[in-house]
Amino acid sequence: MAILTPKQIKASFKAVTNWSQRSKTIGRTYLFDGFLNSLAFVNRIALDAQKINHYPEIDIKFDQVTLTLTTQGEGGITEKDFALARQCDEVFLKSFIS
Numbered sequence: 879m880a881i882l883t884p885k886q887i888k889a890s891f892k893a894v895t896n897w898s899q900r901s902k903t904i905g906r907t908y909l910f911d912g913f914l915n916s917l918a919f920v921n922r923i924a925l926d927a928q929k930i931n932h933y934p935e936i937d938i939k940f941d942q943v944t945l946t947l948t949t950q951g952e953g954g955i956t957e958k959d960f961a962l963a964r965q966c967d968e969v970f971l972k973s974f975i976s
Contacts, residue, residue, distance in 0.1 A: 881954035890960045903948040910941045926965045932958050
């Protein structure tokens with residue numbers, strides 16, 4: 879899978895507006911109502927990540943989960959990262975937003 883150009887990356891952020899770019903990664907922090915909801919979210923996205931064989935870097939701090947995505951094998955950001963970002967946002971919106 880090819881690394882996205884800066885123009886492609888900018889266009890891809892239109893679908894994942896709460897994410898941002900840092901160097902060769904994209905990331906987002908999600909806020910939850912307590913630690914157990916943070917863990918439940920991580921467990922749900924782990925299933926999606928396993929299915930597509932693409933894994934985020936995950937940082938859990940009580941009621942916050944920060945995800946960082948990059949495609950290690952390509953050395954940068956690819957469509958695979960944005961696809962997983964969209965899936966994570968969907969899980970969050972469907973299961974953790976009232």
